[in-house]
Amino acid sequence: MTELDLIIDLHKNSKRQGPGSEGETLKALGFMRLPSGRKLKMADIGCGSGGQTITLAQKVNGQVIAVDLFPKFLDELNERSERLGLKEKIVTLQKSMEDLPFESEEFDIIWSEGAIYNVGFENGIKKWKDYLKIGGYLAVNEITWITNSRPKEIEDFWKQEYAEVDPASNKIKILETNGYSLVGYFYLNQDSWIENYYKPMEARFDAFLKRNNNSELARNVVEDNKSEINLYLKYKDYYSYGFYIARKN
Ligand SMILES: C[S@@+](CC[C@H](N)C(=O)[O-])C[C@H]1O[C@@H](n2cnc3c(N)ncnc32)[C@H](O)[C@@H]1O
Known part of the structure; x- marks a missing residue:
């Protein structure tokens, strides 16, 4: 298994x-004023x-085209949507x-x-704008500084991981420069990181290592995630995922 296969394996189920x-x-x-009647x-x-x-x-009257690069995640989504009677409303697309x-x-x-960083915030919001109707809405979230300054350790870590890490004011400017009007902004609360993401991930570490024969690569994947969790716990007052909701002009 490659490192990427292992990362997918850790996140499956x-x-x-x-x-x-x-x-x-x-x-x-809730920030969107959506048309009714169609x-x-x-x-x-x-x-x-x-x-x-x-x-x-x-929640929305309509259909979602759900895109991901990895079939494993889309298979899980298809199973869930079938179970919940949402098959007609969710179409998965591996792209x-x-x-x-x-x-x-x-x-x-x-x-x-939590996904636009794969193409970069500015690049993504520019490209995706074309697919939106005028007056349509964009909702994206990604890593954002939530204070004006921060300790060097966490600043260096995130700059290294993702060069576009920024305060919300800079991201909002990028949206405005590229033909969007902001209709809402907030950042994710700490439970969304700890209770909904990190704790369930930690609970999967043992089974993940066991099914991957405790290989060195698998242990490295666990250690990387443990470091990320520790950094979050130490510096959670300085960053979160900023959620940007904007309307195409
Ligand atoms: C941090 S996860 C967020 C997943 C989901 N939105 C959530 O919040 O639970 C990022 C997702 O982006 C997907 N991804 C990574 N690179 C991609 C690409 N080039 N095209 C499409 N999806 C990609 C990953 O497979 C993963 O499901």
């Missing part, structure tokens, strides 16, 4: 592959096993977010939780 919660997906949705078309990009996709499909087969102005809503 989990409700979420990143921090978040149903309540915060609904909070983001079915809406949504894309959920980097959906993983569909924590937020299920919520969107349950890279860099190569989406969408048409101009196809969507009322483009959603992406």
Whole structure:
């Protein structure tokens, strides 16, 4: 198994592959003034096993195209949507977010939780704008500084991991410069990281190591995640996932 296979293996059979919660997906949705009287078309990009996709499909009158690069996550989402009677409302699509087969102005809503960093925030919001109807909504979240300054250790860590880490004010400026108007912003609460993401992940470490024969590569994957968790616990007052909800002008 490659390191990527192992990372997918660690995250399979989990409700979420990143921090978040149903309540915060609904909070983001609540900023949108959606047209009634017709079915809406949504894309959920980097959906993983569909924590937020299920919520969107349950709450919005319309269909979600749920995109992810990895079939394992999409298979899990298909099973869940079948079980919940949402098969007609969720269509899964295995594609890279860099190569989406969408048409101009196809969507009322483009959603992406914890995934836009794979193409970069500015690049993603620029490219995806074309797929949105005028007046349509974008909802994306990603790593954001929540204070004006921070200790060097955490600043260096995130700059190294993701060069576009920034305070919300800079991200909002990027949205405005690229033809969006912000309609809402908040950042994820600490339970969304600890209770919904890190604790369930920690609970999977033993079984993950066992089924991967306690290999060195598997142990490294666990250690990397433990370091990320420890950094979060130490510096959680300085960063979170900022959730940006914006309307296409
Ligand atoms: C941090 S996870 C977030 C998953 C889910 N949205 C959630 O919040 O639980 C990032 C997701 O992006 C997907 N991903 C990574 N690179 C991708 C790409 N190039 N195209 C599409 N999806 C990608 C991963 O498979 C993963 O499901």
